[in-house]
Amino acid sequence: MSSLKPSSRFAKTLSVSFGITALGLLAGVSWAAPVQGANDLAREIARGKMLTYTCIGCHGMRGFVVTYPFYNIPKVAGQNREYLFDALMDYREGKRNFPTMKAQARSMTVPDLRDIAAYFASLRGKIKTRLPLFSPAKGRAGAKLITTCAACHGEHGLSVSPQFPDLAGQYPSYLIRALEEYKTGKRRNAIMNSMAASLTHREMLDIVNYFASQPGPLGQIPGS
Numbered sequence: 001m002s003s004l005k006p007s008s009r010f011a012k013t014l015s016v017s018f019g020i021t022a023l024g025l026l027a028g029v030s031w032a033a034p035v036q037g038a039n040d041l042a043r044e045i046a047r048g049k050m051l052t053y054t055c056i057g058c059h060g061m062r063g064f065v066v067t068y069p070f071y072n073i074p075k076v077a078g079q080n081r082e083y084l085f086d087a088l089m090d091y092r093e094g095k096r097n098f099p100t101m102k103a104q105a106r107s108m109t110v111p112d113l114r115d116i117a118a119y120f121a122s123l124r125g126k127i128k129t130r131l132p133l134f135s136p137a138k139g140r141a142g143a144k145l146i147t148t149c150a151a152c153h154g155e156h157g158l159s160v161s162p163q164f165p166d167l168a169g170q171y172p173s174y175l176i177r178a179l180e181e182y183k184t185g186k187r188r189n190a191i192m193n194s195m196a197a198s199l200t201h202r203e204m205l206d207i208v209n210y211f212a213s214q215p216g217p218l219g220q221i222p223g224s
C-alpha cells in the first residue's frame, strides 16, 4: 500500500529529517514521524501563527457555515499535523476544490503551509472543544458500521497515524460533505475514494453521527 508511506511532501519540508526510512523500519510501521529539533518546531509554530490571521474569520468561529450546500466549516485546531499539511497541499494542487481554500493555499509558500500545519496541530490539548450537534440514534446505528474505518481512524475517531485526520467531535455536516465528495471523486484520495464508493447516504449519516459524538481534540483556532 504505497499510499500509506510517510508523506514525502511533508518529510521534504522538515528542516531536520534524517533516518526516516530507518526509523520507520525499526519501529515496524511505515509512517514513523521524521525526527525534528524542538527549536525548529517552536520557530515553525510561531511563524505559522503569524500567517493565520486571515483564517480566523472562518475557522475561529463556532458553528460558522457554508451555504449551498450547507455545511459547517471544519474544526482545524488540534488536528494532526501531517494531515493538515497534506490537506493544504491538496487545495494548492487542486485535488480539493473549495475556492477560498484554494486561493489561500496558492497565495502561500510550501514552508508557510508547513508552519501553519505545525501551529494548528500545536493547539491540541490547549483549546476548548465542544461536541457539535449530532443524532444519538444515528450515532448508535453508525457504531456498527465503522469496523473498516476504525483500522485507520480509530474506534473512537482518533486516528492511528498523524497522516489520517481525527474525526472525533468534527462537525457531522462537514464529514458528510467530505464523504460525498470522495464518493463522486470531486475530492481525490485513493484510499478514501474507494472507502466511500460503496457507502449509501444513509450509512454516511449514521457513521458521521457516530464519529461526531465521540469526544476529541478538535476545535476552533483562537482569535489572538
Ligand code: HEC
Pocket: 051, 052, 054, 055, 056, 057, 058, 059, 066, 072, 073, 074, 075, 076, 084, 087, 088, 096, 097, 098, 100, 101, 104, 116, 165, 177
Ligand atoms: C471563507 C472562509 C474560510 C477561510 C478564510 C479559510 N478557510 Fe479553511 N476551510 C473553509 C472551508 C469551508 C473548508 C472546507 C472546504 C471543503 O469542503 O473542502 C476549509 C477547509 C480547511 C482545511 C481542511 C480541513 C480538513 O479537515 O480537511 C484546512 C487545513 C484549512 N481550511 C485551513 C485554513 C487556513 C490555514 C486558512 C487561512 C490561511 C483558512 N483555512 C482560511 C473555510 C475557510
Ligand code: HEC
Pocket: 074, 086, 087, 090, 146, 148, 149, 150, 151, 152, 153, 163, 164, 165, 167, 175, 176, 178, 179, 187, 188, 189, 191, 192, 195, 196, 207
Ligand atoms: C486505510 C486507511 C483509511 C481507512 C480504512 C479509512 N480512511 Fe478515512 N481517511 C484516510 C486518509 C488518508 C484520509 C485523508 C485523505 C485526504 O487527504 O483527502 C481520510 C479522510 C477521511 C475523511 C475526511 C476528514 C476531513 O477532515 O476532511 C473522512 C470523513 C473519512 N476519512 C471517513 C472515513 C470513513 C467513514 C471510513 C470507513 C468507511 C474511512 N474513512 C476509512 C484513511 C482511511
